[in-house]
Amino acid sequence: MLLEGVQSPKDLRTMSTSQLQRLASELRQSIIETTARTGGHIGASLGTVELTLALHRVYDTPHDKLLWDIGHQAYAHKLITGRLENFGTLRQLGGISGFLKRRESEYDVWEAGHASTSLSAALGLAKARDLMHANYRVVAVIGDGALTAGMAWEALNQIGHLKTPMVVVVNDNSMSIAPNVGAFSRYLTDLRSAPAYSRLKQEVEGLLEGIPVFGTQIKRTVERVKDLVHYAMLAGNVFEELGFRYFGPLDGHSLDALIPVLSNARDVNEPVIVHVITQKGKGYRPAEEHPGEFHGPGPFEVASGRFIKKSEPPSYSQVCSDTLIEIAKTDPTVVAITAAMPDGTKLDKFAAVFPDRFFDVGIAEQHAATFAAGLALAGMKPVFAVYSTFIQRAYDQVIHDVCHQDLPVVFAIDRAGLVGADGATHQGVFDVSFLRTVPNIEIAMGKDEGELRSLLSEALHRPHPVAIRYPRGSGQGIDLSGPIPPIAWGEAQWTFHGQDLTLVAFGPIYYTAAAVRELLQAQGYSVGLVNARFVKPLDTVTLTQVANTTKAIMTIEEHVISGGFGSAVVEWAHRDGIAIPIRIEGLPDEFIDHGPVNYYLNLYELDAEGLARKAQRWLDSLNIVHAEQ
Numbered sequence: 001m002l003l004e005g006v007q008s009p010k011d012l013r014t015m016s017t018s019q020l021q022r023l024a025s026e027l028r029q030s031i032i033e034t035t036a037r038t039g040g041h042i043g044a045s046l047g048t049v050e051l052t053l054a055l056h057r058v059y060d061t062p063h064d065k066l067l068w069d070i071g072h073q074a075y076a077h078k079l080i081t082g083r084l085e086n087f088g089t090l091r092q093l094g095g096i097s098g099f100l101k102r103r104e105s106e107y108d109v110w111e112a113g114h115a116s117t118s119l120s121a122a123l124g125l126a127k128a129r130d131l132m133h134a135n136y137r138v139v140a141v142i143g144d145g146a147l148t149a150g151m152a153w154e155a156l157n158q159i160g161h162l163k164t165p166m167v168v169v170v171n172d173n174s175m176s177i178a179p180n181v182g183a184f185s186r187y188l189t190d191l192r193s194a195p196a197y198s199r200l201k202q203e204v205e206g207l208l209e210g211i212p213v214f215g216t217q218i219k220r221t222v223e224r225v226k227d228l229v230h231y232a233m234l235a236g237n238v239f240e241e242l243g244f245r246y247f248g249p250l251d252g253h254s255l256d257a258l259i260p261v262l263s264n265a266r267d268v269n270e271p272v273i274v275h276v277i278t279q280k281g282k283g284y285r286p287a288e289e290h291p292g293e294f295h296g297p298g299p300f301e302v303a304s305g306r307f308i309k310k311s312e313p314p315s316y317s318q319v320c321s322d323t324l325i326e327i328a329k330t331d332p333t334v335v336a337i338t339a340a341m342p343d344g345t346k347l348d349k350f351a352a353v354f355p356d357r358f359f360d361v362g363i364a365e366q367h368a369a370t371f372a373a374g375l376a377l378a379g380m381k382p383v384f385a386v387y388s389t390f391i392q393r394a395y396d397q398v399i400h401d402v403c404h405q406d407l408p409v410v411f412a413i414d415r416a417g418l419v420g421a422d423g424a425t426h427q428g429v430f431d432v433s434f435l436r437t438v439p440n441i442e443i444a445m446g447k448d449e450g451e452l453r454s455l456l457s458e459a460l461h462r463p464h465p466v467a468i469r470y471p472r473g474s475g476q477g478i479d480l481s482g483p484i485p486p487i488a489w490g491e492a493q494w495t496f497h498g499q500d501l502t503l504v505a506f507g508p509i510y511y512t513a514a515a516v517r518e519l520l521q522a523q524g525y526s527v528g529l530v531n532a533r534f535v536k537p538l539d540t541v542t543l544t545q546v547a548n549t550t551k552a553i554m555t556i557e558e559h560v561i562s563g564g565f566g567s568a569v570v571e572w573a574h575r576d577g578i579a580i581p582i583r584i585e586g587l588p589d590e591f592i593d594h595g596p597v598n599y600y601l602n603l604y605e606l607d608a609e610g611l612a613r614k615a616q617r618w619l620d621s622l623n624i625v626h627a628e629q
Contacts, residue, residue, distance in 0.1 A: 001026055006080050009056035009107070017255050020057070024049045024255075027076045028283040030087060032302060035075075038090045039298040039421060040098050043287045044143070045075035047173050047252070047278040051141070052076040054258035055169070058266055059139060065125050067110040069118035069142040071099030072296075073171060081107040091421040093595035099425060113425025114393060115363045116149035118142050119168060123159050126166040137266060139167040144174065145340060148362030159271050160243025167265050167272045168244070171252065173280040173291075239273040248275025253282060292343050296422075312474040317385075319449040319475060320412050321346035323456050323484065324383055325353050332357075334460060337372055337384045339365045345385040345414055365390050369397035369409070376407040381460050385412040388428025388469070389419075395434060402465050403440045409466075410459045416445065416469035417507070417558040418587075418601070423594030429587050431469065433563030436536045441465040442490075443536040447510035449475030451533065454487035462489070471508055471558070492539040494546070498528030500624050501615060502550040504543070506532040506557040506565040512601075513556050515608035520615060535565045540572055547573070551624050552581040554615055558606065561586040583618055585611060 002019060003026040005011065012020065027049050035042040053076070055066055061081075068074045078096065079087055082105060089095025100108040110121050122140035129136055146152055147170065159166065239246045245268055250257045258276065265272040280295075281287025286305025287294035299308040314322070321336075328334040328350070335357040342348040342360055351358035361368045365386060372382035391398070391413060402409045416428040436443055442464055446452045452470050459466040492504075496517065505513035510531045517527045528550055530542065546553065555566035566584030573582055585606060592600055601607045605614055619625075 003027060003030065003079065003084060006084070008082060009061050009080055012053060012057045012080065015057075017259070020050075020053050020255050024053060025283070027052075027079055030079060030084075031075045032284050034087055034090055035297075036300050036302045037088070038092060039296070040075070040091055041072040041296045042075075042284070043281040043291050043294040043296075044072040044173075046282045046284055046287060047280045048073040048141070048171060049076045049282070050253045050255055050258060051169070051171065051276060051278065052080070054255055054262055055139065055141070056080060057259060058262040059137060062106045062109070064137040064139070065109045065122070066107070067118045067122050067125075067138070067140040068100060069140065069146050070112050070115050071097070073141060073143065074100055077107070078105075081105050091423075091594055093599055097423055097594055098421060099423065111425075113389065113422065115143070115146040116152040118146075119152055119155035119159065122166055122168070123155055123162070123164060126164045127162070130164065137165075137167070139169060139266075141169045141171055144170060144172040145363055148340070148364050150364065150366060156239075156242055156244075163243060163270055165269050165271065167262075167268075167274060169262075169274045169276060170248075171276055171278055172249065173278045239275075244271045244273045246273045246275065248273070248277075250274065250276045252276035252278035295343075313477040314449070314480075315346070315474050316449055316452060316470040316472070317344070317346040317414055318349075319452055319480065320385065320414070320456065320470060321349045322480075323453045325350055326484070327457060327460060328354055328357065331381065331460070333379060333381045335359065335375060335380050335382050337361065337368050337382055339363060339368045339384075339386060339390060341385075341387065341390075344387070345412075347385055365394040366397050369394040370401040372409045373397075373401045373405065373407045376402075376409050377405070381408065381410070383410045383412050383456075383460070385414060387415040387426070388413050388417075388431045389415065389426045391431060392434070398435070398441070398465075399438050403438045406440045406464055408463055410456070411465070411467040412456070413467055413469045415472045417471040418592065418597045419472050420597050421594050424591040427592050428469075428472075429558070429560050429592070431467070432535055432557075432559050432565060433567075435467055436563070436568060441467060441536065442534070443467045443469070444534045445469040445507040446533060447493075447505070447508055447531045448478050450478040450480065450485070451487065453480065453484045455533075457484045458487055458489050469507065476508070476511065487533075490534050490537040490539060492533055492542045493531040494528070494542055495531060496527070496529040498550055499526040500550065501525060501552050501554060501619060502528035502530060502546050503615075504530040504532050504546070504553055504555045504569065506535060506555070506559075509556055509558050509606070512606070512608050512611065516556075516611045516615065519608060519612040523616065525616075525619070532565065535568050538568050538572055540576065543569065543572060544576070544578065547578050547580045550580075552583070552619065552622060554583045554585060554611075554618070556606070556611065557586045558601075559586050560589060562589055581622055583615075585614065 002023045031045055083096055086096050091098040099113050100111040102108050102111050118140040122138050126138040237246055247261050247265055250261055265274050280291040336347050336350045337359045338345050338347045339361055340363045368384055372384045375382040413431055419426045444455050446455050455468050459468055503513040517529050520527045555569050557565045561584050564586055570582050
């Protein structure tokens, strides 16, 4: 195999085009076979194999700086930069990351799990190069879907203004995770459908460059001819209007097309856009035919493309979508919003039933939050379903546009808690901390999918912004038949009373706390249990009653300790002068890498046995002895 002989991108620079084409086939096979076992972002990476080879062939990486806009596109990049032997550990505990990691390789210049950041970072590198009189080149690869985000356009605006030499490769596959939406997606379609524009423009520019120019009048005539070609073929190429040289559109799977154009773009002393057309899932028919499903699947059968799934209860995401559909059938003011994640949030089901009340805004969480505020202002009941890691991107809009105006927007915060294989950039463990400091917003998390239904139903009648959190994965298997049960807003559920210790759990970790209680009860302790449900408003009435009947309180959450649910309980006790020992159990102040959720719960002793051990040691230190002593 050619791939086995590739130790670094330097090896590509001695290969013929036919050898590179063979290598592309081997890379695809490796990506397919590995992700079939480990899961991962197969579709986007299959679409960028030839582009990856062409970029590393043309650029002197790692001296030249190659930035990928998130790691969805970069599995081939990993394979040819010294990680072939470890590629089978992709997304596994202790293995290589599914995204780029600077500590993994000097070729991983930029690491990000959120789209649309590469252009700003690339401009920073390019300006630093110029200011420090360095000589490396900078190229950023950004997907067309990422160009729906405002941050990308802020960067394009600044790059065009500064005229900083760098190359932006727009990887255009008409997809982000779901099919792209919006006016700019249609614009790229227009560019794709007018390839004659680029060919004719280049031919005319080449002809004009050979004409001697004497005097300003002839020079103006030359420029005017170029403008006429431009406007005749396509009225106003937006990239050129922003100050870029535009090359494309190119066949992103043709090395014969990519290598010479990237070579020319590399040596242009101004900003350049190289527009390449790729196919998501290229080379693997199931991924080509179902690009959304194969964006980031779990394990699958290579031959058939069938996903390997266990028989499990419906996911929390599915329960959320089903609940919204149920409510929307009788309430025409309910609308649902996603930021390019209809499949992941399961709102595609809502869209199928209520297409006029479903909005996919693309990768534009900031816009989604303020759009929801506008809908709420006019009397609608908007639900913005968004992963915890992505609501971070709209924090200013949550504060300024939603909460400051106290508008009844519901944020359905999916993937709240640890997420497993996607790792540090996607862990949903910060949202309570940064949301509960904001006035007017209310924050809740049920112990199971049954309470999720009830909380969503009640949230749609609240006069304030509400954040409803729920984790990744399947529910507890609660019977969801029948009407949605009511739930007392702002009230915790005190399920067991205990004299020695009371466990106060926030979210589905309640079931772990129940197991902790059983373990401690078996040792003779009298242990109470509270299902908190709300962090804001905090049920201080129940907490006060608990404090008056127990000797100590332990809070438990799958969230960082700093500023989380437990912190809210400690703040309450301090504010109200409640003198009771309180211990907070949660996640540490660090970024948590990829790996199984249960592994990290065990590592941080947030499993039942670990929590029971810590509780017993703590009670011993407080001289709280169980009944048998």
